[in-house]
Amino acid sequence: MVMGTILMYSQAMAAVLKPWVDTGSLPGVSLADLEPGAIARVVHIATAQDGASAELALRLAELGFLPGEQVRIVARGFLSRGPLAVRVGTGTFALRRFEAAAIRVAPEPSLHG
């Protein structure tokens, strides 16, 4: 049963593993490019139609990365290409760069300059 489950996840994950998307044509900017502290709003999650992984988009959505939600970079890892700590709504998640890159945002005027 466990191996069956693992098999199920490997198939699910195989979808995540597809080579990354050409993000040039997507709306907004990549969340991964946002400055720490800057506030933005999610406008789009790269989906299967964008050539991204359906699994990744669904998982991000389940965590609350949905169009209309407010996001902010809380921290960046100490090494280059390290993960990002992202506030979405009232929750905070650590995302790797490629995950954050699937989230397209529109920057909003910051409350704190």
Next chain:
Amino acid sequence: MMDGLSAAPALSPLVALVGNPNCGKTALFNVLTGSRQKVANYAGVTVERKEGTFVGAGGRRIRILDLPGAYSLDPLTPDEQVTADVLMGRTALKDRPDFVVCVTDATNLRQNLRLVLSLKRLGLPMVIALNMSDIAKRKGINIDAARLSKELQVPVVETVGVKPSGVKDLMRLLDELPAPAVRGPAAAAAGPVRTEADIERDQARVRNILRLVGADRIEGVTFSDRIDAIVLHPVAGPLILAVTLFLVFQAVFAWAQLPMDAIKLGVNALSNAIAGMLPQSLFKSLLLDGVLAGIGSVLVFLPQIIILFFFILVLEESGYLPRAAFMLDRIMGSVGLSGRSFIPLLSSFACAIPGIMATRTIQNPRDRLTTIMIAPLMTCSARLPVYALIIGAFIPNREVWGALRLQGLVLFVLYLLSVVSAMAVAYVLKRVRRGSPPQPLMLELPAYHWPNLRSLAIGLWQRVEIFLTRVGTIILALMVILWALSSFPAPPAGATGPAIQYSVAGHIGAWLAVLFAPIGFNWQISIALVPGLAAREVAVGALGTVYALSATGNDVAGALTPLIAHSWSLPTALSLLAWYVFAPQCLSTLATVKRETNSWRYPLIMAGYLFGLAYLGSFITYRIALSLTG
């Protein structure tokens, strides 16, 4: 009673606690059930269950099931799979909940309410617990609970899961639950697979509800953000992490000294008292040399194990552990793992078994397998007795660089070595399956909060219980078997050497000693490694038995340290330390791997590669130490 057909007493309702991870569900479970908890046995099925009993005002008993945290009912991790299966009635009949308490973090409803909506669609009778309502109020989030209840058509109670007075309303509600007529409602049908559009629709509803109940404000810079500004700082963060882990290991040695001495004295006193009371006999030898010597030399390390678990629990409860995982993600990523592997691996420092079981939260099967394979390389607390014994006997306890102690430093190096070797093995596994693209991390960083004393105490007790059960059962049994092996047959008349040399154990040790001679182990160590197969710490007890029996005097517990300091060479001691960095022998770990992977393949590979590494590591250490000490 109710109908003439059934004489059985009324069924007691089964209540399931469901909620997002980090919603304070376990603290709530702890305050509801107190010490009346049953944690899933490692020997049981794959599903890890936490069940407790809530006793109502009139003495009525209600079973409470603490389900693993889930973000949604469309499972992506084995943990979430369990939760979804239980809620949809796809498990054993006795596990079908009659009632669901959906625990929500009142400060994070924007995220938590989506699960509430999904649960509601299942149609099980439920109540919403607005948990951490005290923190929400302090933050100025005043949720209109009545309005929330009206919008969702579900009862809502406010709870403060960290104190008994905070769950009164929930307790009253549970106490008034009707007894179910039959066990378990019909299995809820699994709905069609959800898409992003479905989730967006739910979130639109959530936004609307938040506006209506007055909880739609998003705080700017939170208290946790201010801590994170320091703790996750690119320079300060890793420094804080390194200092924290280092202090933990120093504390494990410094604080444990006093209680350890007390336990040693107690065992000695008991042993002397018994020695004075009983006449010389086989039974006396069994009691003193087998049971007391063996158990005493393992029990003495209980304080260290408690202290290590205490720190892991505090770091976990406070919210720091996921931050550590965040900071280490890049390094872990370079060997093909993710930060998610950090928590199972850190748990493995206490014991590989809960560590391996914690890998269920890793979504990617390959990451999970790699984490399982390297988990036994983390220095589990069962190895501490061995390390402590050898370090105590061979490393002078002097101060270096001011405040640090050399013994603590050596221990730290051993831990470091285990981490480095684990990373190396992970890297090799990554090369074996090269071409694998990046894996998602998606790890929640919950708001910081003070660790809850009740949860700490319960968590610590559960771990102490596991350790003591092991001491009382498997370790005790092995001690007696080893004593018998070491006592029979008795030496022939006129024999000059110590009695054990003529026994069965002496002969096994002599054979093994040939195999282990190139790495510097004498026959006493070789014998001790055999019962060490069952549990690593048994090796210390076994050494105690071997030496107590081969020594001429009546020294039992506590005398081991000067004994080995006197009779082993430094290269031998270092070689044994190196052996224990890899220590392939732990049958319970291998059994857990077998169960978690449902295959003999991985435990066999694991045992093989650990044995190879241990032999190689010891060989190199022994040869280098020999050439350096001349």
